[in-house]
Amino acid sequence: MNRPKTARFLAALAVCAASASLPAGVQATPASAETFCGSNYSVDGAIWTEYTQTPGVREALGCPTSDELGLPDGVGRRQVFDNGSIYWSPKTGAHAVWGLILQKWGQHGWEGGYMGYPLTDELKNPDGIGVRQEFQNATVYWSPNTGAHAVHGNIGAWWGMYGSEKGAYGYPTSDEYDTAHVGGNVDNNEGKRQDFQSGKYILWSDGQTNAFETCQTACIGYGGITNTKWVKKTEVYVNWTDSRLTSVHVTPTAAAFKTITGNDDAASDVNDDWRQVWSNTPMFPDATKTKKNSTFQQLQCHALFSYGLGGKHGGGSTWDLETWQPELTGDAKTKVEKMFRSGCNWKTDS
Secondary structure, three states: OOOOHHHHHHHHHHHHHHHHOOOOOOOOOOOOOEEOOOOOOEEOHHHHHHHHHOOOHHHHHOOEOOOOEEOOOOOOEEEEEOOEEEEEEOOOEEEEEEHHHHHHHHHOOHHHOOOOOEOOOOEEOOOOOOEEEEEOOOEEEEEOOOEEEEEOHHHHHHHHHOOHHHOOOOOEOOOOEEEEOOOOOOOOEEEEEEEEOOOEEEEEEOOOOOOOHHHOOOEEEEEEEOOOOOEEEEEEEEEOOOOOOEEEEEEEOHHHOOOOOOOOOHHHOHHHHHHHHOOOOOOOOOOOHHHHHHHHHHHHHHHHHOEEOOEEOOOOOOEEEEOOOOOOOOOHHHHHHHHHHHOOOOOOOO
16 A cells, blocks of 8 residues: 555655765665675675666676775775776765776776776767766776777867867877977977877977977977878977967978979979878967968978078978968069078068
């Protein structure tokens, strides 16, 4: 027989009152702890809720292999299962972690590392192929072709601006790692880099006093391996606080340099050389018509004069194009004369 509405209301009210009386940070528990798989390990509280009520978690984790355990920080709790664990803290709640994402998280120090506690369960990505899991200070992305890798900080923010895994970069193929020569010719590791499946990568530098103008203070860099006829790779560096300070570094192939005997070089078709420069690297931010024209002219200058009849001039193994240089005006002859006089580094249109 159904209970009267009044009795049901009073019962519900009693449950709410009991929950409200729990001290802050204490897990709510089911009516009684429960054991699974015939083991002696009981599961209760928020970990029980995560294990039994979140779709797919129990199947993924398997059976408990420990009781609830304390963590080194003295705040959180975890419970170990056949294929993973459930972690809980007062600020983040209880979330299951397993598989390669669990392994990647462990490589970075579990909850005691920079990533912190999990904020979500494993989530399906929009492409229907990969998955991700969010942590307090990073997100781990996994796909069958790229494995599991953490994305965070300013590199992660830049990647997100370009559409994350569904954008121009694709999934990460590495974690962030130390690298030299980010923002300048230095011999020690003063920068970070992360690689992505498209052949593109993102770089970060806190600033280097011996670097070129763009990266003397913090800068974000990104680039792509091109391997076209005249361009090996293109890198773009953007000052983190002043995007007007943006430079493009083009690494040409040997075939790009002008020769005495041939005409099949970058100078013979600057339009196609420009296309190759951007074939696997996003155009620099705030790419106004004036900035594009100026950097195109700088590329033309390097292609014309890096190895001209008069010898090496206006460049070398990397051609640096600065978006803040003015656009040259006048007829073609006048522009070429200005390029030659300045060594491809003109400060004014004169």
